[in-house]
Amino acid sequence: MKNIQLLVFAICTMVFITSCGDDEPMEPTVDFSGTYALADQMGRPAINTVFIPSNMKDTYNETLPADQAAAFQMTIENGLKALSPAYANEGDQNALGLDAAAFAGVLATDVLTVSTNGVTTFYDGTNVLTGRALADDVITVELLLIFGGEDFTENPALSDDHVDANDKPFLSSFPYLAAPF
Amino acid sequence: MKNLNVAGIAIILFAFGILFMSADHIDAPAVSGSSADITDFYAFQGENASNLVFVANLNGLLSPEMTTTQTFDENVLVEFNIDNDGDYVEDLVIQAIPRNGKMYVFGPTAPASTGKSSTVIESASQTVVDITKYSESPISATNAGVTAFAGPRDDPFFMDFAQYGAVVGGMASGFNDPGSDTFAGTNVMSIVVEVDKSLLGGNGSLNTWVETKTK
Numbered sequence: 061m062k063n064i065q066l067l068v069f070a071i072c073t074m075v076f077i078t079s080c081g082d083d084e085p086m087e088p089t090v091d092f093s094g095t096y097a098l099a100d101q102m103g104r105p106a107i108n109t110v111f112i113p114s115n116m117k118d119t120y121n122e123t124l125p126a127d128q129a130a131a132f133q134m135t136i137e138n139g140l141k142a143l144s145p146a147y148a149n150e151g152d153q154n155a156l157g158l159d160a161a162a163f164a165g166v167l168a169t170d171v172l173t174v175s176t177n178g179v180t181t182f183y184d185g186t187n188v189l190t191g192r193a194l195a196d197d198v199i200t201v202e203l204l205l206i207f208g209g210e211d212f213t214e215n216p217a218l219s220d221d222h223v224d225a226n227d228k229p230f231l232s233s234f235p236y237l238a239a240p241f
Numbered sequence: 242m243k244n245l246n247v248a249g250i251a252i253i254l255f256a257f258g259i260l261f262m263s264a265d266h267i268d269a270p271a272v273s274g275s276s277a278d279i280t281d282f283y284a285f286q287g288e289n290a291s292n293l294v295f296v297a298n299l300n301g302l303l304s305p306e307m308t309t310t311q312t313f314d315e316n317v318l319v320e321f322n323i324d325n326d327g328d329y330v331e332d333l334v335i336q337a338i339p340r341n342g343k344m345y346v347f348g349p350t351a352p353a354s355t356g357k358s359s360t361v362i363e364s365a366s367q368t369v370v371d372i373t374k375y376s377e378s379p380i381s382a383t384n385a386g387v388t389a390f391a392g393p394r395d396d397p398f399f400m401d402f403a404q405y406g407a408v409v410g411g412m413a414s415g416f417n418d419p420g421s422d423t424f425a426g427t428n429v430m431s432i433v434v435e436v437d438k439s440l441l442g443g444n445g446s447l448n449t450w451v452e453t454k455t456k
Contacts, residue, residue: 090340092361096318096454099277103450105398118271124356125450126329143409169329171448172284176293176438178445180285190446193285194296199400217415218408221401227425228395233288234435235379237296237394240428241305 098122103170104189105198110206111136111167120170129168137164144218146209154205155212156188163205194230194237199223276300276314277453280429281398284449287435292388295321295335295436297451298429301396308393308428309375313339316456319432320359323349325443330355333441336362337391337432344370344391344432349440359454368434386437394431396424 101121102108112120116135123131140160141147147160154163173189174180180191183201192198200220207215228238272278280301287294297319303311318338322331333349338361350365370382373392381390401420407413441447 090345092338092340092345092363094360094456096359096361096456098357099275099317099453099455100272100279101450101452102279102282103448105281114270121272122357124329125324125448171324171329171450172282174284174293174447174449175286176441176443176445176447180293191285192283194283194397197399199405220418221405221416222418222420223399223401223422226395226397226399227422230397234294234381234388235390235394235431235433236294237397237431237433239379240303240308240375240393240395241426 282451303428324448346389388435390433
């Protein structure tokens with residue numbers, strides 16, 4: 061019994077000394093501990109906003125990109141057909157040569173593809189979905205692909221919001237975004 | 242008369258609430274308007290063509306007055322995800338999290354685990370930058386091929402969101418010409434990270450997305 065008490069005392073002392081020793085040379089540390097759980101996600105602009113019905117927006121937001129196509133392709137395809145007369149007829153395509161099903165398949169996986177060896181743009185007339193630059197008129201591009209039909213000429217009243225540029229010029233150097241208002 | 246005033250104020254606040262909700266770029270009701278609400282994500286080649294730039298914007302539709310007191314939330318981890326082998330699963334992450342007026346940027350580095358839960362990879366290379374205050378010139382810091390900025394900026398997004406809402410709501414038959422930029426004159430809280438492309442892997446093309454994760 062006495063031995064056990066001594067042992068316990070010895071262990072306690074060791075722990076005390078060890079913890080004391082740790083405290084002294086410590087740099088002021090910053091605590092990053094803990095687990096962080098998914099709250100919001102985004103790849104391309106306005107995919108969830110435009111294509112996902114209200115009652116599914118939270119679910120879409122909580123679905124990982126690798127699982128999004130299987131879960132939401134059909135929803136988006138139905139949404140495209142309901143929203144846009146440019147997909148009203150069988151065989152209708154957009155300017156990328158994609159019909160509603162194929163375009164929905166591309167949209168459903170909400171990642172932004174970015175080139176590491178070429179021009180980075182959402183769409184510049186030549187390159188398609190190779191990034192997203194600050195000045196890219198992404199909404200008009202999306203509207204054209206939704207409403208513009210095979211050659212961007214269909215439904216002109218719906219395929220351009222006529223806001224073509226930011227209200228402040230961007231910077232050519234880091235951090236690129238304009239100063240706040 | 243006093244009751245009338247209270248009712249009037251309530252209606253005005255309610256109307257502002259609708260305006261704010263409907264004009265929020267994004268998206269999901271559960272995070273809308275919170276400090277974890279992402280407004281936009283950009284990825285483009287930097288001024289130096291060897292680099293790629295990632296931008297995550299939070300807290301949309303800040304008025305100049307609101308911007309003066311807006312801060313980053315220390316419980317919100319902003320994570321840039323990079324898939325460099327085409328399976329839509331992140332191979333690398335760049336993590337940004339604020340502590341005591343500084344933004345700590347970790348990576349690019351392999352995540353501890355992929356998917357919905359993250360821990361901060363403290364063993365990764367760090368770029369630590371003072372968070373720029375409203376009236377300050379932008380502060381940046383560079384370490385190991387990574388340059389970082391964090392602070393308020395003009396919202397780079399532009400769209401006639403109000404008219405879009407009217408169109409899809411069946412209240413208008415088309416857009417106006419010229420349109421009206423719903424985001425004009427508003428600010429966001431911005432994190433800009435410029436990375437040497439050689440740190441990102443891949444074969445000429447990457448799949449990227451940004452997440453906020455909360456503690």
